[in-house]
Amino acid sequence: MTTPESLATAALMRAVDVGDRRMGELVQRHGPVETLALITGSAEAAPDRLRAWKARLAESDPEEDLEAGAQMGARLVIPGTPEWPTQLDDLGPSRPLGLWVHGSADLRHSCLRSAAIVGARAATPYGAHVAAEFGVALSEEGWTTVSGGAYGIDGAAHRGALADTSPTIAVLACGVDIAYPGGHQELFTAIREQGAIVSECPPGVHPTRARFLIRNRLIAALSRGTLVVEAALRSGALNTAGHALTLRRHVAALPGPVTSEMSAGCHRLLREGKAVCVTRAEELIELVGFMGDDLAAVERGPVVARDELDEVTRRVLDAVPARGGSGPASIAVAAGVELTSALSCLGRLAAAGFVDRVPRGWRLRRATRG
Structure with a gap:
């Protein structure tokens, strides 16, 4: 249902790029409707930022965005509505103005018991295999897998989660109507059927490097904890782990061969005490789950x-x-x-x-x- 708040939010999402803290502060202070009125009513002598926002707003059509979203089956979820995941409020002024959601899953409900699985795009067979196994095991236990929909670890984790019945959430750095990467068109179709594609970018917006890094804060905030399966020393997955640490979320890392560059970032997280070592999904669930309810069984050697x-x-x-x-x-x-x-x-x-x-x-x- 279209409301003044959803219309104003859709307009403001066209006025700024993702993660704009100044806009976030205004919306938190005044709400989307009043913020929109403040910007559109600003004088020509207003600060450069306000003039830039006003110029973008003049070219926006929030009704068209909402209609386009509805036609493809997507919806705009905004703060204060039943589907809004309240854990995103931990981001403060960096909280997204709203989220475009395309899929069958209820976003808030799906993220109540969720874990993020992230890692290298250039994943090794070892990393892809383990990521898929974690996705399967989480799904079997009723946990949602959150990731970024990319090649490598992300895709393997999503596919693993789809092997059972629990939802999986893909957070994109582009509009939910754009399949990026293009090779994941079929994967995204399956995710929409069993989970949801999520983005703070309006329809039609294409990804940029900056949007990928800013998007990572959403992956960390939506989930109860983040597992880094493989990551080089310069990796977007480590950026996601950094957001999780800032939000005081749990961070876990999977150890790999000491000779593998794709595990060097995981080993650094472990060495610096920023992550907990996990080797199976039960240990991840114990880390991010509810105290006393999600304990992992103690591993023992074979009985002789x-x-x-x-x-x-x-x-x-x-x-x-x-x-x-x-x-x-x-x-x-x-x-x-x-x-x-x-x-x-x-x-x-x-x-x-x-x-x-x-x-x-x-x-x-x-x-x-x-």
């Missing part, structure tokens, strides 16, 4: 037959030689148990296939040595 033995029997087994043989009395002394206990344990160990009776006493069965 020796683990099933009681303490006395293990001591007797440890006292049995691997070669030659030893009598029960010697084994009892070495194990620090009574002879009767040693004899009883040796019988059970023989029945279980751990030891063999030999002419010189008892010896470990060959298959159990080591």
Whole structure:
């Protein structure tokens, strides 16, 4: 439904580029409708910034933007409406004026339990594989994956999330009507069906390098924490991690080969104590989840037959030689148990296939040595 606030917001989004703090301060202080009136009513002698905004507004058509969005199935979500993710308010004056959302998912609800997965466009097979696995596991556990829709780690994380039923959110640095990168046209179609494409850029706006970096603050703010899967020392993924740290969100990093340039940024985050090391999705969920509700199971090594033995029997087994043989009395002394206990344990160990009776006493069965 078109309201004065949505019309004013659509107009203001044409007047400034993304992330303009001056405009953000005005809107937070006066609201979009009054801010629009202040700018359009400013005199010719107004400051350069106001004159530039006024000139852009003269060429804007907010009704046309809202109509164009509606025709392609997109909607403008603004602060104060039910779908607005209130965690974006943590950005202060850098909060987006509004967000264009194209997809089936409710943006606010989807981001309540969400984690961002970001990383290198030139991802290694290792990084792409792990990013996809994290996306799958998060989706299976009912968590939303937030990323930037780019090649490499972003695309792998989105595809992984789409393997199950939870939504995934792609935050773009261009209008939601533009498929960038072009090779992800089909991926974006799938994301719209199961999640949402999101941007603070009006329809028709093309990406620039600056918009990518400014966009990263939204990825960090929408999610409860950010995982960097792969990143070189100069990487946009580290920029996203920096925004997350500024917002006091959790940051995690995946370790990689020390010889890989694509893991150097992750290792620096870990070395400087800015990120928590995670190796599986359960650990990421524990980090960003709700205290006491999302604990990861403790990883343990494989259970072997020796683990099933009681303490006395293990001591007797440890006292049995691997070669030659030893009598029960010697084994009892070495194990620090009574002879009767040693004899009883040796019988059970023989029945279980751990030891063999030999002419010189008892010896470990060959298959159990080591």
